Amino acid sequence: MNNIAKARLYSWAILATLMLSGCSLDNIVKVDKPQTGNDIEHEYFDTREGSLALLYSVMGTFQEAVSTTSREVSYFTDELVSRSVNSSDGSLGDYSSDSRFEVVDWRGFSGVQLSSYPLLHTTRIKSSHARYFLKRQADNSLNYAISASYSLEGYAIAMLAENVCSGVPLSQAPYGQAAVYGRGLPTDSLFVIAVAKFDSAIAIEHDSLRFKTLAKIGKARALSSLGRYQEASDVVTDIGENEMFNLTYTEAVTPVTDGSTPQPLDAFWSMPQVYRFSEIINREGNNGMMWYSNASSVDPRVPVTVNQVNGSFSFPAVVRQTKFNSGNVVFKLAGWPHAKMVEAENLLNKADPNWIVPINDARRSIGLNDTIAPSSESQKIDLLFRERAFWFYGQGTRLSDMRRLVRQYGRAVSSVYPIGIYTRSREVFSYGDATVFIPTSAEFVENYNYDGCIHKNP
């Protein structure tokens, strides 16, 4: 074989090799560390420490979401309102996002956007990523963490259902896979999905009571919203008085990499306590709670301070909540009082005369006197939801309860939500007729599968 023939042979060999390698070129270009400038290498997630770091991130995001939700829900549901006092000390002023359920045209989307909406969704997405790596560790000691990831995802979905108009999409972005933009789901469907997440959490065997409590209370919360009171009560019957899942009340911090001290970023406490803009007002919009009568009759579940404002104008005393008096105060996201309220609601719906017992059990645990069960069904419901409002003050449940009063107990919107007029900065405004939040504008703009709220009914 001469050189030319050899050359031809070589060329065809090269050609054949390249053609064959066309199938396997993907292998040639695989790299060990397909990094793109991330601080964290993906291999880290495939360790016990890394997978837990993912879960902690979920918890942090959820804390931030819940605290923001709580604040907003409180602003709009009489737990905490903004009242501008035009005083000489200048410390009181408007809170610019106080929309008070007015009819707001927000970039063409009628309604008030829930700012924690993306955070609740981020909690879902991150939960799935954390769970993906936690499961890959095949370590039974991480079962509690896997359970927690389901519970936190369930809570996020339930809170979206509780606070946002019907039609929330649950877009998906599984780890390493393409994102799928979701279509809007009815509120009840969201609760059903949340229940399924909690079921998954409960089904995992582990020995952490606090995480078990988290799953059970979460499931009961979703079931109650579905009107499945007996099932809800059954879930929480074995929760002991000391069982509790605490949540640090909003602690968003700057990245640890810069070595600076973490700082509270946004918290329910910050507006009244730091910026001193907001206060509690009794009977907000006629239908609001009577949070206090006077300084001596403050309910320990909603502690307040009462201050007289000195200024050019005569104003009533300014009342500020003190339940959340720092950036990292702990609150009970899920625990025994929640269980008691679920039991009471179930008994009430069964017309069981002992429905008041769980309520008084809970009251007694913090030194409150027993309350007397009213006679009328309407008053019983009022009492139950008043108790819930005081127990869960500032924890983002009030709007859901208001919706349930309309949806599940047949109350008129006008008897539950603030109505009439209110004064701010010496100007008079009218309360709007919105009963729920809407998603943030990015959902309307960016999600081509999203068609807006199915409805905005409670």
Added chain:
Amino acid sequence: MKLPTSSRFLFLAGVVVSSPGYLDSQSVIPQVAQQFIASEEVLSDLIQQKNRLISIHAKDRSIESVLREILQKSDIRLFFSPGNPELQKKITISLDSVTPLDAVNLVLRTTKLIVGKTADGQGLMIRSASDTTRKSSAVAGSSSIVGVVTDSSGTKPISGVTVILTGRNNPEITNEQGIFRFDNVSPGDRQIMVRMLGFKSQSINILVEDAGVATPRIRLSASATSLSEVVTTATGQQRRVEIAHDIAKISPEKIMERTPVRTVADILEAAQIPGVLVQRQSGDPGSPTKIRIRGIGSISQSNDPVVILDGVWIDASTSRPSKLDDIDPASIETIEVIRGPSAATLFGQDASNGVIVITSKKGQAGPTRWNLSYNRDWGQTYGSSPLLHKALGTQTGIQEPQWCPIPNVISSLCRQDSVISIDPNNRLFSREGTETNNRYTVQVDGGAQNVTYSLTASTGNTIGVRRRSGIENIRYGILGYVPSSEFNSPSELKRSSLTTTLAINPASNVTLGLTLTGSQSSLRDNNLRHSWGLSSASFSGGLSLDTAFYDNPLRMSTIYADESPLKTTSGIISSSVQYRPGEIFVINGNFGVEKTARKEFTFSRETFCSLNAGCADTTGRASDRSEDKSVYTLRLNASTSLNLGALNRFLDIRPSVGGDYRKTDQHNVEIYKKDIPVGMRTISTGNLERSLGAIIENATAGWYLNSTIGLFKRIYFDVGVRQDVGSAIASSKDAIYPKIGGSWLVSDESFWRQNRIVNSFRLRSAIGHAAVQPDMGDIYGKYVNGVEFIDGHFINTADLTSIGNQSLQPERAVEMEIGFDLDALGNRLNLIGTYAHKLNKNTLIERSIPSSLGPDYFRRKENIARVRNRNFELSANGRIIERKNMLLILNYALTMSDNIVSRLGNGIGPFATLSSRIEEGYPIAGVWTRALLGYRDINGDGLIGQDEVVLSDSASYVGWTQPRYRASYGISFTLNNQFVFDSRFAYQSRYVQRSNRYTTLGSEDINAPLDQQALTHVFSHRPISDLRWNSASITYHIPKSVLARIGGRSMSVSLQGNNLNLWSNYIGRDPGVNSGLLAIEEQLYDDGATPPRPRLFVLDFKLGF
């Protein structure tokens, strides 16, 4: 013309049997001669039969003896006439693995003899072609023309020459021996035209006798036609005429003779290539340039072209100092700019923005040659700045002196007392000094027949124009502050490089190449970088040293002293091998590594000064950032020419197959320290503030098939397809990129009337696809370190910050170009015109995600846009005067380009950025702003506040940041081959630049006219046209007669000027400076923060010996 009879009919008498057993010459001549004429094409058969390869090495031996050696080494039968004077010539020849016929032909190359076939077809005989034809004519009985085309020396036959016989439609093409023939030719005076690209065409009159054979021997002399030039393609070297797209080829050495050049970017700018835009970032030394070829197509990805140095992929991303500019211009032989996807398809991934192929100088065999050069620059910025104004006043309530501009007066924050004005052009306030540059270059090359070498070393340093102003010096004197040496020094760039190339031919068919390039640059910025604007725009920006000086020169102040030396070391190793197992088969391979290490150390300290307490330093901050990057390249290519037998006369097929692989490893580490004690300046002290690290690793690979198909040596098709994969994008049908192009040398067609005006004319068209890959980070989600307060403790977390997009596809560019090349007026005029239409499909846009996937900052990229670029390019080069002692050359280049976002995704609205937006129907680098519709002093206070101007509701389109029209003009005049005058101008128009140079009076002085006050509420964008006098030079070449006395080979002295003047309607210093580095090409030039390009004068001295 008619050939003289004596030359038309020569007869060779003797063909003698050289050894027993061979034919007797007297008896065979008639038969042999007849067969000889009739069987030229059969010779190839003989080659096939006698394909035993032989090697011949002879030194100063007679041709006859060499022929005898050929006879001994082969089994052919060869007849020749011993003792023939032609055969007694001495030759030196070295042949390896050639056919006996080739050997005979090569041995006879310097003679008037040719070789033909014997009558029996089994042997070869040597004789004169003219004798043969003469003899045959008597036998054949019909008229023919059989001719030979050679080069101007008459020794080298030229194949592929188009020979046209007037009156016949089908031209003939000369064969490998340079022979052509026409049979059945009517007797009489006939005319033939001979054309070959790269040679001057000839028209010859021949007398053809009845039943005779005319045997013209035609010598072609070379001409400087552009189409015959050899250029680089992905598959190797090709003649320009064979490829369907335009490639600009630059000789840096020629440019450096007339223009001050420090960098590759300087060369590209000076070359004034149509379709190539070189944008400066600033006038600082080491400032990188953005090179854009045929516009910008990507919104979020790089628009940088691919750069290949001696076959190795070079990371030329924009950074400071520029990596591209680390390549020493003196070490470069050629730069080829391959424009557009239609040309760049086979170069692989990311080539859709064009390719810049740089080839290092190779040594020439022979005695060692030395070239020394030294140049020194002096430069100063030019153009004047308007007066700057500063309002001083007292704060409401506490009567504290403070800066008190109009907005503060309106807000009742202060009461204005006075307005001071300064002239920033005044030496006292100006921060601009003289730029100086020194550069030394040594080059040496030489070698033997089989080994050549070249070495280029250069070193230089540039002192930037930034200086501390005189007013600051005075102030420091008052405060008793003694600045450190770093604080005193202007910015400076030191750059040294060494390039070595080695070419080895271990065998006649193997060439090995090795290029080693090393460079080191040291860039020092200092606090002046941060305070550049103090005496201009930021003069009105707050309580700075300057304003404090005017306010109260004795006031305590803070001095921020910063330094940030950046050292870059890079090395490139490029190795190549070319193996030619046969004349028609070539295998090329390249392997190379580019390694870069960058280290940047920054240190800053605050110094508090007061008259009473003097100056005291505080703790400092420092950062240490390092980047280590390696890019590995492997390229393989095999090309051949198909042997199609007789079809090869009009059909030429050259297929190629190849592939490449590229891998990038990058490690970044950043450490930030604070609380560095007074007196310390190292990163090893202080407390850790933060640290960051990143590893970037990716790889790409691809392979291609390509074929050039030539028809009749004047029509060429270029067809190819490439498939790419990458770490980010797996193989798929979407990553297959085809191309096809055609080139038609119209002027070689028989219908083209030969004339003196047009020498060659070619039409070409090509269409091709290429792509830019998304980054891996765009595909996979990103996580960063975080911390959360969980269960009463701070716990490290991994925070998701981007969900990525696993559906991303490469940005795909489809380009169609059509153009022409024309050489006219005796090749003294060269015109090249091209229209290119480029469509970027699947353009990546970063957009917000739905909130149901996370917060707004979880942005992700999507393939949702289409961007169209259109370019028309025209270049004209004319040798207007071409005489023995005088040469006048004019150049002209024109580019017209536009850009438009032709489509966004359905239902997707415009994307707004800082001052630009992405909107259907508008360019991607367009400038948008709210217009000032009117103003009225509503409250009658004589001041115009924000609420007293009426702006348009939304931003409206102002213009494009890229010039729509660009033209360049050049003139070069050479006198007596000694004096060379050269000058270049560049014109740009219809582009928009933002200027911060509006008067500050309207924002400061409460007595300023209302219209000036109103104007301060809007940005100042305006369409710009400018004409820049780019360069001028005068060079004197020392006569060779003088040089001979001192043993020199060449010597020249040149005085050059660069960026000599700018005529523009721009309100500011230099609209060509673009400080923006954003991917979407926003030009956010700030006159106050960025120095313009200086005007340079250069003394250049070159010596060769």
